[in-house]
Amino acid sequence: xxxxxxxxxxxxxxxxxxxxxxxxxxxxxxxxxxxxxxxxxxxxxxxxxxxxxxxxxxxxxxxxxxxxxxxxxxxxxxxxxxxxxxxxxxxxxxxxxxxxxxxxxxxxxxxxxxxxxxxxxxxxxxxxxxxxxxxxxxxxxxxxxxxxxxxxxxxxxxxxxxxxxxxxxxxxxxxxxxxxxxxxxxxxxxxxxxxxxxxxxxxxxxxxxxxxxxxxxxxxxxxxxxxxxxxxxxxxxxxxxxxxxxxxxxxxxxxxxxxxxxxxxxx
Ligand SMILES: [Zn+2]
Numbered sequence: 001x002x003x004x005x006x007x008x009x010x011x012x013x014x015x016x017x018x019x020x021x022x023x024x025x026x027x028x029x030x031x032x033x034x035x036x037x038x039x040x041x042x043x044x045x046x047x048x049x050x051x052x053x054x055x056x057x058x059x060x061x062x063x064x065x066x067x068x069x070x071x072x073x074x075x076x077x078x079x080x081x082x083x084x085x086x087x088x089x090x091x092x093x094x095x096x097x098x099x100x101x102x103x104x105x106x107x108x109x110x111x112x113x114x115x116x117x118x119x120x121x122x123x124x125x126x127x128x129x130x131x132x133x134x135x136x137x138x139x140x141x142x143x144x145x146x147x148x149x150x151x152x153x154x155x156x157x158x159x160x161x162x163x164x165x166x167x168x169x170x171x172x173x174x175x176x177x178x179x180x181x182x183x184x185x186x187x188x189x190x191x192x193x194x195x196x197x198x199x200x201x202x203x204x205x206x207x208x209x210x211x212x213x214x215x216x217x218x219x220x221x222x223x224x225x226x227x228x229x230x231x232x233x234x235x236x237x238x239x240x241x242x243x244x245x246x247x248x249x250x251x252x253x254x255x256x257x258x259x260x261x262x263x264x265x266x267x
Contacts, residue, residue, distance in 0.1 A: 001025040002247070003229050004254035004266070007106075007135075007169060007187060007216035009034045010068065011057055017219070017226040018064040024230040027251070027266050028067040030258065031057065032106035032135050035077040037221050043087035046074060050091065054098040069264060071105035071135050072096070079110070079119035089122050096130055102261045103127065105135025106169060109147040112139060120154055128160035133261050135187075136168045138175065140195070148175040152182055165260055169216070170195055176208055185257050189218040190228035198232035202239060210245065214253045 002025045010017070010031050021029065031053060040046060053070040061068035072095055074088040095101060107123040109116045127134050134155070139147035148168065155161050163183035171179055171186040172195070179186045188204060189195040196204075201215055217228035225231070233246045258264040 001230060001233055001250075002027050003233065003250035004214075004258070005029040005217060005226075005229060006167075006214050006254045006258070007032060007189065007218045008226060009218070009220035010061065011052055012221035013219060013226060015060075015064070018061060018066055020227055022064050022066055024227055026066060026230075028069065028264075029061065030069045030071070030102060030254075032071040032137075033073045033075060034106065034220060035075040039078055043084060043091060046088045047091055050095050054095055054101060058100050067100075067266070069100045069102050069258070071103050071133075072101060073104050073107045073123055074119065075106065076108050076110040076116050076120070076137055076139075079116045080113065082115050082118055085119040086122065089119075089126055092126060093130060096132065099263055102258060102264055103133030103135060105133075105167075106137035107134065108137035108151055108169075109139050109143075110137075112143050112147045112150060117150065117154070120151065124154060124158050124161060128158060133258075134161070134166040136166060138168060138170045140170070144170070144172065145174055148178065152178065152184070155184070156182065164212075167214075167257060170218070171204075172196055173200070173204060176204055176213075180208060180212060185212045185214070188213065188215050190215055190225070190232055191218065191223075192225055192228075193223050198228070198235045201232060202236055202241075205236075205249065210249055210253070212253070212257075213249075214257070215250060 104127040167185035169187035219226040
């Protein structure tokens with residue numbers, strides 16, 4: 001088996017996780033910028049975090065032979081403070097030329113507030129001005145449908161943005177269709193407690209097909225499983241999907257999307 005982990009918050013994980021992912025055939029891991037579990041007190045905290053994502057974590061991953069890529073932004077959970085967000089967004093362009101940066105993410109909405117929307121628009125503008133790919137976090141549970149609609153509206157209202165260069169993550173049964181119908185990519189997050197189980201994700205694939213869609217573990221500092229993608233692959237095989245189908249879902253599809261960035265290379 002070979003696979004790409006398109007969404008893993010590896011700075012929160014231990015070296016055993018890198019070894020396990022390599023043992024299961026992981027070929028690359030992509031790390032979106034994320035909330036640290038607490039609010040950072042200044043833009044300086046983000047500067048250090050962007051250094052960690054672009055310099056230090058790729059080196060740690062390389063010790064285990066795993067290529068590490070990242071996405072940069074201020075996460076929606078910290079977007080309530082628009083002044084802080086604009087200071088952080090001003091820091092980002094100096095990092096965009098670094099060799100492992102894939103784009104702007106994970107941006108989006110958390111509580112669908114007015115300030116979050118404003119910061120989302122600032123990020124979309126940043127991505128458009130610098131011709132970057134976009135990775136979007138959609139809110140959880142009851143806010144997800146409304147939040148997904150708001151996010152898709154922001155992206156479609158900016159004529160510089162091409163839907164095929166944006167992935168909308170954490171889709172579920174009630175949001176995946178509108179994402180795919182409007183030409184965006186969709187990410188399904190496999191979580192043991194919330195978001196999507198492997199069984200539900202495979203149901204979604206069987207209904208909506210395997211174009212422009214991928215699976216990820218979104219493993220972070222909370223309850224999450226770094227090997228969720230290879231485990232879902234075993235479940236796909238158990239349900240009778242071919243090895244070719246599984247390979248397309250967990251390896252070829254992420255490569256197709258990520259290769260739109262000239263920096264993404266899988267050997
Ligand atoms: Zn995430």
